[in-house]
Amino acid sequence: MTVPDRATFETLYAGQAPWDIGKAQQAFVDAADQISGSILDAGCGTGDTALFFAARGQRVTGIDFLEEPIKRAKRKAVERGLAATFLVKDALSLKDWNERFDCVIDSGLFHVFADADRKKYVAGLATVLKPGGRLFLLCFSDEEPGTQGPRRVSTQELRDAFAQGWDIESIRPTRVETRPDLKDFTFSAGGPKAWFAVIRRVA
Template sequence: MSIDPSRETFESIYAGKPPWEIGKPQRAFVEIADQVTGAVLDVGCGTGENALFFAERGHPVLGIDFLERPVEEARRKAKRRGLHAEFDCRDALTLTELNRQFDSVVDSGLFHVFSDEDRVRYVAGLASVTKPGGRLFLLCFSDEEPGTLGPRRVSEQELRDAFAEGWAVEEVRATRFEIAPDLKDLSFSEGGPKAWFSAMRRQG
């Protein structure tokens, strides 16, 4: 079953146990943590594990998600852990209205939910919130993951094409998503769903 990107679908998923909620940051972001500089925006932050990881490393962090439930949980986590991080309920397709810019932007599993039309809007929004010379770090489902379970698959060429204007694509490499280990009725590749990890630098 493919994931419908609608608000109702994600509200339903968060009412249970989202497969991407693993209680820690995704390994792909831990591996490049030293490349992340300055103020960080986590787009589609969910319950905040990636955002809180960077906050713990001393970065000013804003995490946004279009659902109130995970944003509230992210705020509770920050309080419990004694970490300072902002979390805001905001649609990622309205980034151009944020009126803030960041040195680093992270996207863990959001890019792949958008239609072609919304993808264009989203990339334009990312450009507006990333400082010139700032970097975007993006983790998305790969077209090398077999089947149709989960979100839309993305090819390396689609990634490069989406960021062809105004960005320097520094890296696209194959990796894996980590998912919750106790999920029922979900079957992905052994070792986790195949993914692309990309690093892009904002030009201008």
């Protein structure tokens, strides 16, 4: 399965990306009471998950490496009368950032990275997440058949990626919601199979 490059994402955001459903993924809605304090939305896209938490009165910063989705996220915040910070920033550069957060949410970012970039991303998460803070991560599951969409991730891959300095509190099966009008992709009925992991930073 090909790892998407910058041009692929630019092309997808030239229109409406398959994952741009206009609201937070249900896994984050269900876990909302566990996600408190300052929040970083890594790979926030057009901002719907970040704005869901902003609407709950939480301090949220969303980052994406492309300018177009950040422009749309800022516009949504204004339209909805919500306060949130949106920055053009590459999640692979988190290790060089001085900001610290109580929680990080990842709604479909981890699964786009090649193996080497996964390691860099996890190291960056360890930098920006306060000790004892939690990462809430939604990614495609290796139980989703086919090759369309992002890389599939196994529970063992998650355990290996977060083996040092992390405590995996839970990994549960869930689904990713995609746009109902999506015609170029074929996924399992009910939405692509996914994992939702809660991972605590311990060192």
